[in-house]
Amino acid sequence: xxxxxxxxxxxxxxxxxxxxxxxxxxxxxxxxxxxxxxxxxxxxxxxxxxxxxxxxxxxxxxxxxxxxxxxxxxxxxxxxxxxxxxxxxxxxxxxxxxxxxxxxxxx
Amino acid sequence: xxxxxxxxxxxxxxxxxxxxxxxxxxxxxxxxxxxxxxxxxxxxxxxxxxxxxxxxxxxxxxxxxxxxxxxxxxxxxxxxxxxxxxxxxxxxxxxxxxxxxxxxxxxxxxxxxxxxxxxxxxxxxxxxxxxxxxxxxxxxxxxxxxxxxxxxxxxxxxxxxxxxxxxxxxxxxxxxxxxxxxxxxxxxxxxxxxxxxxxxxxxxxxxxxxxxxxxxxxxxxxxxxxxxxxxxxxxxxxxxxxxxxxxxxxxxxxxxxxxxxxxxxxxxxxxxxxxxxxxxxxxxxxxxxxxxxxxxxxxxxxxxxxxxxxxxxxxxxxxxxxxxxxxxxxxxxxx
Numbered sequence: 001x002x003x004x005x006x007x008x009x010x011x012x013x014x015x016x017x018x019x020x021x022x023x024x025x026x027x028x029x030x031x032x033x034x035x036x037x038x039x040x041x042x043x044x045x046x047x048x049x050x051x052x053x054x055x056x057x058x059x060x061x062x063x064x065x066x067x068x069x070x071x072x073x074x075x076x077x078x079x080x081x082x083x084x085x086x087x088x089x090x091x092x093x094x095x096x097x098x099x100x101x102x103x104x105x106x107x
Numbered sequence: 108x109x110x111x112x113x114x115x116x117x118x119x120x121x122x123x124x125x126x127x128x129x130x131x132x133x134x135x136x137x138x139x140x141x142x143x144x145x146x147x148x149x150x151x152x153x154x155x156x157x158x159x160x161x162x163x164x165x166x167x168x169x170x171x172x173x174x175x176x177x178x179x180x181x182x183x184x185x186x187x188x189x190x191x192x193x194x195x196x197x198x199x200x201x202x203x204x205x206x207x208x209x210x211x212x213x214x215x216x217x218x219x220x221x222x223x224x225x226x227x228x229x230x231x232x233x234x235x236x237x238x239x240x241x242x243x244x245x246x247x248x249x250x251x252x253x254x255x256x257x258x259x260x261x262x263x264x265x266x267x268x269x270x271x272x273x274x275x276x277x278x279x280x281x282x283x284x285x286x287x288x289x290x291x292x293x294x295x296x297x298x299x300x301x302x303x304x305x306x307x308x309x310x311x312x313x314x315x316x317x318x319x320x321x322x323x324x325x326x327x328x329x330x331x332x333x334x335x336x337x338x339x340x341x342x343x344x345x346x347x348x349x350x351x352x353x354x355x356x357x358x359x360x361x362x363x364x365x366x367x368x369x370x371x372x373x374x375x376x377x378x379x380x381x382x383x384x385x386x387x388x389x390x391x392x393x394x395x396x397x398x399x400x401x402x403x404x405x406x407x408x409x410x411x412x413x414x415x416x417x418x419x420x421x422x423x424x425x426x427x428x429x430x431x432x433x434x435x436x437x438x439x440x441x442x
Contacts, residue, residue: 017220018427020213037279038210040219042426043433054203057196058283077149 020069021047023054025061033065140340145271148214156341159334160270161215162231163343165222168208169233172226173408175201177241178250186244193290194247200283207276214272227413235394236324238402245298245306245313251291252366253314253321253359259284260355261325264345273343292362299367307367314363315371322386323394325352356384 018040024033036055041047047066055061075083091097100107132151139146146152175198182198185191209219225231236254241247262284265277298306326332326348338344346354356375363370374387396402 016423016427017218018423037207037276038213039206042423043430046426046430053199054206057199057203074149077147077151 018042018046021051021066022069022072023047023051024065024067025055026063026065027061029062033063036060038069140269140342143342144269145274146269147271157215159338159341160273160343161212161217161222164208164212164215164273165217165225166232166234168205168212168222169226169231170237171201171205171208173233173237173412175205176408176411177237177239177404178247180241181244181247184244185247190294193294197251197287197290200287204280204283207279208273211270211272211276223416227409227416229400229409232398234324235397235402236320238397238405238408239317239320240404242316243309243313245295245309246317248291248294248298248310249313249317251287251289252295252362253317254324255284255287255291256359256362257321257324257355259288260351260358265343267342267345269342292366295366295368310366311368314368318371319389319393320397322352322356322389323391323397325349325355327391327394353383356386360384 019042020038021041021044022038023036025036026033039047039050039054041050044066048064051064051066056064087093133153136146136150136152136156139150146156178194178201179198182191182194185194209222212222213219222231226233241250259281262277262281266274266281268274268277295310298310302310329335329347329349332348335344335347339347360370360375372387374385376385378385397405400406
């Protein structure tokens with residue numbers, strides 16, 4: 001893909017498109033909000049209403065979070081190794097690293 | 108199926124790899140496929156993979172949206188309030204399915220408007236099945252039973268497709284699809300068990316008209332599907348057209364018996380050796396005619412979509428203008 005060309009085309013198309021929003025649903029009290037999809041809406045009020053119509057038609061949730069997609073800061077997949085691989089050799093961060101006498105019991 | 112035009116596209120060639128970085132990236136991509144891992148939106152992927160997915164996912168989305176028309180035709184004429192509420196919920200689901208799929212398509216760098224333009228200009232296809240008319244109330248039940256039944260069979264394997272946003276959309280869709288088939292069968296069962304002779308004849312007539320087009324939904328025979336091998340490798344197709352079609356026939360025969368209708372095929376009979384039902388030859392000339400734009404309702408369906416889009420333009424513009432004005436006002440007040 002020639003990224004610049006595609007980006008320009010997308011920007012042009014999006015001038016007439018309602019912005020994109022990401023939808024997070026809390027299935028029930030005690031659970032985290034979980035990302036469940038996205039939708040287009042002109043403003044936050046409409047986004048909330050549409051999210052209710054699209055993502056909670058069968059009692060999938062009791063609470064919604066909506067955020068503009070272009071407001072999300074995300075890590076670059078190309079940095080995956082740099083960001084996450086260093087944790088591989090830090091086994092001492094896990095409880096199973098420590099071998100204790102069985103008499104100690106569950107600790 | 109909903110993406111059957113994929114099978115009717117010409118055979119695709121792989122693009123030539125250009126530089127060393129891409130060779131490494133491609134190796135990593137292939138290794139992920141080998142390991143049955145998912146590809147996420149921002150991961151590197153070959154252009155050919157991206158293009159194929161955009162086409163498949165957008166065609167799938169278009170099918171959901173155009174698929175609202177044949178049944179929407181009956182919302183105001185549903186025989187009871189109960190059936191009307193069910194049908195409304197079902198058609199609303201189809202709109203939702205279209206939305207999940209467009210959203211999945213957008214993660215590949217194609218805008219919603221670009222995909223819709225392709226549909227409205229006739230460049231993109233949708234499933235041939237929605238170019239048949241819904242003549243009676245029984246058609247609504249038969250669409251649930253046969254058309255959604257065939258859809259479920261085709262869509263379940265896609266829940267494990269290699270492109271994660273598509274797979275996630277399919278999981279959501281499949282969860283909702285079972286209701287569609289069951290409500291259709293339930294409606295037909297009610298007519299067959301409690302209906303008048305005329306109503307029973309209506310169910311049989313609808314079955315006769317939808318049976319063959321439903322079999323065609325699975326796409327052309329395997330030896331005429333040039334992109335099957337590539338699609339299987341990418342996991343955007345998991346089971347071949349002919350195998351799925353056979354599975355559908357095998358499952359449907361018993362359902363028809365319980366319902367009390369006959370399937371319109373004199374050659375349909377159990378083959379003990381194959382342990383499958385044999386069935387008659389499909390009229391592929393009809394399939395190609397519908398795919399190429401000359402089905403009973405192609406022009407009507409597309410015109411209805413284009414009109415809906417054009418008639419809604421002032422609403423989309425007004426909502427956007429309102430949002431911009433509100434944002435500007437809020438900014439001014441904050442300053």
